Amino acid sequence: MDETESVIRFENVGLRYGLGPEVLRDISFELGAGSFHFLVGESGAGKSSLLKLMYLALKPSRGLISLFGRDIATIPRADFPALRRRIGVVFQEFRLLEHLSTFDNVALPLRVAGIREADVQTHVAELLSWVGLKDHMKSRPPTLSGGQQQRVAIARAVIARPKILLADEPTGNVDEKMALRLMHLFDELNKLGTTVIIATHNEHLVKNLGHPCLVLEAGNLVTTGAGSRNNSTPQNNSTPRNKSTSEAETKGSRRSGTAA
């Protein structure tokens, strides 16, 4: 894979909170532009921590992370907001701002980026009707159902057309049917060139969609890119119908070290 195509690259990344034990150890992988990966692993395996490193909420304790080909350790703090605007995040508990309307929540990424208000109005209205929340634009999140809140969270994550979309258990509390519909939304975005990483517990989803997986086990990345071609590890939760196999390949940086 071309080096410049790499959107996310981790090299021997370790993470510890304070003086505690390392929650992530020697994580190395590389994701190309337009790839689609699931991030799977048991609770406490470090999925959320790994995502937090990717959306720049945490600094690694060691190792190198580069986004869009830039080592984040060399990026001045003042440039972080611009970088974050290229990363859409669906947080685990949505983290919608409860005092703001659906519309204002979704508009937030555009507004913090200083987009003209007229454009904000049209874009947000467009996206909200597309995700079926046209009639709830003025509602506040607490008055919405779980599924509706989820769609607001996803709309907020994609409104600014991010180059990377990270989602932490986005299907955590919706039924299977809704989960598939949401996945379809991510697929659509992925077709437009966005690199997508979805942390999930939902094995059906992983099986049905057949995207490659990043598998975390107790802080170690035990496999990467189990796509159809690079079948480096026998993962039964990926199938050969990955539509963007060549791009979705991760560089097979297997982690070293022992599983705990």
Add this chain to the structure above:
Amino acid sequence: MLARILGRRADLPLDSDSLGRYLPFLIAFMVYLAILALMGLVILNALTEKWDTGVAGTLSVQIAPTDTPSQDAVLLQSVLRTVRATDGVASAEPLSKGRILALLEPWLGAVSGSEELPIPALIDVKLKPGTQIDVASLSERVSAISPGVSVDDHRVWLDQLVRLLQTIEGLAALVLTLITVATVGTVVFTTRTSLAVHQGAIEVLHLIGAQDIYVAGQFAHRALVLGLKGGVLGLLLAVPTLWGIGALAEQMDAGLIPEFNMTIGHWSVLICLPAVVALIAMLTARVTVMRSLGRML
């Protein structure tokens, strides 16, 4: 709709926290105290000036009465000549008997038919502006005419009085400084509380790519509005107080108290004060939030 265009959109629910509830009252209190201190400063300043220019540059010469009025008159003329011949003296006029009696009235009561009462003669001496005269030598020369003649230099007690006033002025200035410090402190602590309350929302804004200045701007704007509210409230409280003090002062004898009228300058300072306080609150909130956000990744 108008609010959306004119007002700044608030992404944080700052209206509902302690910052919004208490800050205006705290600021109103500060502004009230600041206005009183400021007005005290202005009045004292006027007073010092009046006393300084009104009494400085004057002397009085006192001539103790002798037994015979005719001798008194001769003595007075002789002393007048000596005083007027002194360098730096602009004028020297004897005070009329009536004026002297009026001055003595507080001590002697109304004295009528006072021909028998031995009353000293007083000469009011005005010096040329900006000159210092040798009071000691003048005193010596007039005492040579008669031992009962003495020179009273107002400067001596006036200097002490002026020094006292200046000390009080300094205190008022100190009070103003303390009020400013307390205002800044109040804003810092309420802003920090508010930051803690809205930690979650701020983090979300941060993670979706808001610049620190974007978040700080919301706090700063809020502090500006609350500061203005509090400032105006404080001003409204202070105006009746000032009016009351003015009314009291008017009833007093105007001899020592300067004619104090609020000029346009004074009023504009008063009206600007809430704005100044609001600006201080805004800058303080901004700096506080910027520093706090600076610790985030």
